[in-house]
Amino acid sequence: MRIDARNEDFELAEIDEEPVIFTNARIDRSTVPPDLYCYDVRESEGFSGDPATLEKFGIDYEMTIISAHRMPDVFFDWAKAAEGKGIKVIIAGAGMAAHLPGMCAALFPMPVIGIPMSGKNLEGMDALYSIVQMPPGIPVATVAIDGGMNAAILAAKMLAMSDPELLEKLKAYSAEMKDTVQAKADRLAEVGYEEYLNNK
Secondary structure (H helix, E strand, C coil), X not given: CEECCCCCCCCEECCCCCCCCEEECCCCHHHCCCCCEEXXXXXXXXXXXXXXXXXXXXXXXXXXXXXXXXXXXXXXHHHHXXXXXXXXXXXXXXXXXXXXXXXXXXXXXXXXXXXXXCCCCCCCHHHHHHHHCCCXXXXXXXXXXXXXXXXXXXXXXXXXXXXXXXXXXXXXXXXXXHHHHHHHHHHHHHHCHHHHHHXX
């Protein structure tokens, strides 16, 4: 079953016979160093993660939908097995009470990045407070509400500490962003703000 954590009635949608759905990246794991391995876990198919960014940097990853509340036995087995599978970073997205990232951090000994998911009731503020206010000793690196892209980049930076090639990709990405902004500034100076805004 795939569970939408944002549905206040907690209706279950029959999607698959298995309670957890795994999707592998389009990257050949045999050619990727073991430390370039990330796991993207979420409670809802509506989660705005950014696997394209992981792929952009050549980071191998797996993805699943799992609930710490509604399938705790499956979650505990999964979280305890993550290190043995070679996972170095977990990106966990959750909404509402948003316990998934914190539970990952309690069981997984390496970095966990939490993404608060927006919802229709409190617009993600509940999830943000839940994830960022972890007790001492159990940190979760929390990004912005629906901040999937930054979560992927932060994971890449963590992995880059032991991978020079990935570090160079991140530096090139930063240079690309700088060039993009500079090009916009140059165009604004050239044509003026009215034409710039009318022809963005």
